[in-house]
Every structure is written in C-alpha cells, then in structure tokens.
Amino acid sequence: MLNIFDLHADIFKVLANPKRLEIIHLIRDRELSVSELEEMLDMRQANLSQHLMVLRENNLVKTRRDGQHIYYSLAYENILKASDLVREVLQERFKGQKNIIGLADGSIEDYLKEFKDPICGMMVSAKTAADSVRYEEKDYYFCARGCKMRFIGDPERYIGEKVG
Numbered sequence: 001m002l003n004i005f006d007l008h009a010d011i012f013k014v015l016a017n018p019k020r021l022e023i024i025h026l027i028r029d030r031e032l033s034v035s036e037l038e039e040m041l042d043m044r045q046a047n048l049s050q051h052l053m054v055l056r057e058n059n060l061v062k063t064r065r066d067g068q069h070i071y072y073s074l075a076y077e078n079i080l081k082a083s084d085l086v087r088e089v090l091q092e093r094f095k096g097q098k099n100i101i102g103l104a105d106g107s108i109e110d111y112l113k114e115f116k117d118p119i120c121g122m123m124v125s126a127k128t129a130a131d132s133v134r135y136e137e138k139d140y141y142f143c144a145r146g147c148k149m150r151f152i153g154d155p156e157r158y159i160g161e162k163v164g
Contacts, residue, residue: 014058019043020051021083022130022144023072024060028080029123031064031073040120042146087127115140118158119147135159 015021019041026032026040038048052072055061060079064071074080094100114123122143126132129141131148135155142148151158 011058011060014054014060015079015083017051017054019047020055023048023051023055024074024079024083025128025130026122026144027061027073028128031071033069033071035069036120037072038146040122040144040146042144042149084127117141117143117147119150122147 015024022041023037026037032040034045034048034052037043037052038045041048052061055072056063059075061072062075064073090100114125115129116122117124117129118140120143124130124141124143126141130144132139132141133148133151133155134140135151136159140151140155142151
C-alpha cells in the first residue's frame with residue numbers, strides 16, 4: 001500500500017534539482033521545444049534531455065510532437081502553485097538580502113509587474129524571473145540563465161530591440 005507522504009517526497013525528489021525547477025518555471029505559461037529550452041537554459045541537449053526524461057517519467061511534464069520537434073508543457077498546473085508558494089516562503093525568509101540571485105525586492109506592485117525578457121520575449125515578473133541585471137540604471141528580467149548570459153555578453157544588441 002502506498003503512503004501519501006512517500007509519494008509527496010518522490011515529487012520533491014524530482015523537483016530537488018535547480019535545472020528541473022528552472023524547466024518547470026520556463027514552461028509555466030506555454031509549451032517550449034527542446035531547442036528553445038536548450039537556448040534559454042544555456043544547456044547542452046544531452047544534459048537537458050536527461051532532466052526532461054526525469055520530469056517525463058514522473059508525469060510532471062507532457063510532450064507533443066510536431067514533425068521533428070518535441071514540445072514540453074506542464075502536466076499539472078498545480079505544480080506551479082507549489083513552486084510559487086515555496087518561492088514566496090523564500091522571499092519572506094531572505095527579505096532584504098541582496099546576495100540571492102532571483103530574489104525580488106521592493107513593493108508588491110513591482111513584484112507582480114510584468115516585463116519582457118529582452119532576449120526571448122517571454123513575459124516575466126520579479127516574482128517569476130529566474131534572474132535580473134541592472135544595466136544603465138534600468139532593471140532587466142530574464143526567464144532563465146541562458147537569456148541572462150546572452151544579454152550580459154552584448155547588452156547593447158538587445159536594448160531597444162525586444163524590450164517592451
């Protein structure tokens with residue numbers, strides 16, 4: 001007979017990896033292809049495929065094939081609620097600390113306001129952004145590490161281009 005706490009722990013084990021959490025975070029509002037995830041995460045396909053396999057085997061994501069492309073989306077929207085609740089606990093616990101990447105600081109309005117990731121165009125808020133960068137007195141928010149790293153490499157290329 002299965003125990004609910006064992007099943008609960010199994011899901012937490014799957015999500016106990018920063019990259020898998022980031023994948024869940026990226027597909028929160030839309031499905032993404034493997035190549036899109038690869039670019040956004042700045043991760044090699046072999047490594048990404050391993051993480052996607054774990055998520056798929058545990059029924060946390062679902063796939064859709066379109067020709068040669070495979071698209072991933074969340075199998076259960078409630079996974080987002082759980083992830084967001086943990087993030088809110090972290091916001092409270094570490095409020096005011098400046099050394100934590102991805103931790104929002106400021107008013108609730110700033111926390112919930114949406115921004116366009118200057119690299120991929122995904123809409124993120126301080127609450128949902130994986131990271132942010134302050135450049136020329138302006139804050140830029142990013143969906144994932146790969147987008148942030150591309151911006152840092154050549155910020156002038158992206159300023160004014162896709163920023164909304």
